[in-house]
Amino acid sequence: MKIATYNVNGINGRLSVLLRWLKQDCPDVVCLQELKCSADRFPELELQQAGYAAVWHGQKSWNGVAILARGRPPVLTRRGLPGDPDDSHSRYIEAAVNGVLIGCLYLPNGNPVPGPKFEYKLRWFDRLLSYADELLSHDVPVALLGDFNVMPTELDVYAPERWRDDALFRPEVRKAYADLIHQGWTDTVRHLHPRERIYTFWKYWRNSFERDAGLRLDHILLSPTLALRLKSAGVRRAPRGWDHTSDHAPVMIELLPP
Numbered sequence: 465m466k467i468a469t470y471n472v473n474g475i476n477g478r479l480s481v482l483l484r485w486l487k488q489d490c491p492d493v494v495c496l497q498e499l500k501c502s503a504d505r506f507p508e509l510e511l512q513q514a515g516y517a518a519v520w521h522g523q524k525s526w527n528g529v530a531i532l533a534r535g536r537p538p539v540l541t542r543r544g545l546p547g548d549p550d551d552s553h554s555r556y557i558e559a560a561v562n563g564v565l566i567g568c569l570y571l572p573n574g575n576p577v578p579g580p581k582f583e584y585k586l587r588w589f590d591r592l593l594s595y596a597d598e599l600l601s602h603d604v605p606v607a608l609l610g611d612f613n614v615m616p617t618e619l620d621v622y623a624p625e626r627w628r629d630d631a632l633f634r635p636e637v638r639k640a641y642a643d644l645i646h647q648g649w650t651d652t653v654r655h656l657h658p659r660e661r662i663y664t665f666w667k668y669w670r671n672s673f674e675r676d677a678g679l680r681l682d683h684i685l686l687s688p689t690l691a692l693r694l695k696s697a698g699v700r701r702a703p704r705g706w707d708h709t710s711d712h713a714p715v716m717i718e719l720l721p722p
Contacts, residue, residue: 465562465719466490468700469609469682471497471570471665471712475528478710479507483514485703491716492534493561495568496520497611498710499528499554506530523554529568529610533561541565547591555588563722564690565599569610574631582631585613589640597647605690605722608649611712612683614641616651619661620680632681650691652684652717653698664699665712673704682715693719 468491472478475496486494494516499506503522511518517537520530521544531538538559545556555570569592574585599606614637618624627633645651653662663678672678686694697717704713 465492466716467493467607468714468716469495469684470714471611471682471710473498473710474500476501476507479510481703481706481709485714486514489700493566494532495609496530497570499530500525501528519559521554521557527554527570529554529557529570531557531559531566531568545591546595565604565606567608571613573613577629577631577634585631586636593644596644600648600687606687607690609684611681613681615679616641622677648688649685652686652694656697662699664715668711682712684715684717695720
């Protein structure tokens with residue numbers, strides 16, 4: 465079972481890139497972030513023609529998350545992260561696929577710091593911590609994946625000294641991510657590649673991708689029972705080099721059969 469996450473940075477504008485990658489890597493489950501389209505403009509038909517059923521949580525021009533499944537429809541279990549009924553951002557969706565509960569998230573960026581956007585990010589992370597702990601208490605196979613907008617350690621950023629005051633690298637945010645891992649989640653890429661510099665995002669300017677001046681923002685976390693099935697984990701760098709592509713690359717893991 466191949467499970468992937470991909471911040472597409474506008475699904476309709478990058479649809480050809482997404483479809484090309486789906487055909488190339490054939491993931492079984494894909495979590496998408498930054499759809500940047502309202503629910504009625506989600507390209508359901510084109511994805512169906514590529515072999516993928518989907519559930520999605522859209523928002524015009526901003527945010528937006530979706531879960532794709534190949535060969536069988538995902539069973540929607542939740543839209544929106546609990547804990548704040550007034551939160552109108554489309555940042556979390558959850559579905560059951562082939563015996564695994566998939567939580568797809570797009571954590572707030574939080575810049576500038578200080579300010580209300582950073583405070584919102586910390587509140588959102590607190591809600592995620594609470595809900596993630598609840599998910600673990602059910603002792604079912606769960607994967608939490610998406611764009612977390614955090615570089616957990618200095619190994620996850622090309623020039624740590626330049627990012628000290630950025631909302632993606634602030635101590636409060638890194639601590640929140642560490643607290644999440646300490647609940648019992650496995651950071652799949654870091655678990656299998658403990659000392660490698662691995663990035664999932666490269667800015668569009670200054671030849672960042674060509675210089676490999678990147679950040680690791682996109683993560684796949686597994687609950688303890690599911691982590692036992694982890695076979696491989698890595699970044700699919702090729703799509704980042706294609707024309708009209710996202711500034712993120714897909715991250716994909718492979719699980720052994722149960």
